[in-house]
Amino acid sequence: MADIFDVIADGTRRDILQLLRERSAAGEQGTSVSQIVQELGVSQPTVSKHLKVLREAHLVSVREDGQHRFYSIVAEPLEQVDDWLVPFLLDESDAAAAVASVGAALPESAARAAEGIGRVAASAKHAVTGALKKLGA
Template sequence: MADIFDVIADGTRRDILQLLRERAESGEKGTSVSQIVVALGVSQPTVSKHLKVLREAALVSVREVGQHRYYSLSPEPLDAVDDWLLPFLSMGEDAATTVVLPESAVHAADVVGRAAASAKHAVASVFSKFPGR
């Protein structure tokens, strides 16, 4: 299995993960390859190639219905990324000024941080599609 960082290093795979996350949040049970192709404007062979890598990394699961395949996000492998990044995020904090937050505040901060990172990625993706950028 490929290293999780190698898997998410590719922008198209991050775009696929983002799309699957957004569709799951809107209540969809899965997203077909053709829906991914249309949403991202990428060729079907390219999407299939990236979905294979994401499947092998256990970042997506697939449900087959006839000849159609529906993909869903499986975010658990991304916990390794969180675990690796956490020590870097807390570097430089002075122990005397460290504030212990209640669990609800920690959860809220996590949600806001993920939303901000998601928004930054979405904006960067949009601007990267314009020529001369």
Template structure:
């Protein structure tokens, strides 16, 4: 499998992922290749090649209905990217110290791992909200 960073490095593949994200949030259960071609404005063979790379990376799933293929976003592999990016936006050591200062005593190891996970998720959500607000000009 290709490195996830190599897969999303291509602008056309990012456009496809963004399109699938928009359409899934609009309630679509899949997007056909012809719809992707029409929206992005790139040839069908080019879109098909990019969809193959995205499928092999696990970023999209495909549902076949007759001779038609409908693609949907499968964002789980992007968690690697998210985990890599979060430290650039949040000082994890500072976050861990803040959490530890508020707790009486030391956490058992499973609870400490869970707290770290929750902290990362919160930092990621904060970053998503801040990015969205910047795009909206707020």
């Protein structure tokens, strides 16, 4: 399997992932190749080539319905990117607190919930910081 960072380094693949994420959030049960082609304005062979790479990296799943294929995002492999990136988004005090809290024993379900909340908080902080920088604040 290709390195996840190599896979998401391509802008077209990131655009496809973003589109699939948005459609999934809107309740779509899959997106056809023709819908991706139409949304992104990229040729069908190009979309198919990128979907193959995403499929091999386990970032998308495919459901076949006759001759049509419907793609959905699989976000779990992106956790590797998240795990690598989050320390860059944390302040020194946040990082120290995170390291200190690792020793605290939590039930597994609580630890998973805390991890999810931490990811969302780091992502939100990054988004707000980026927006403020764009606004010149």
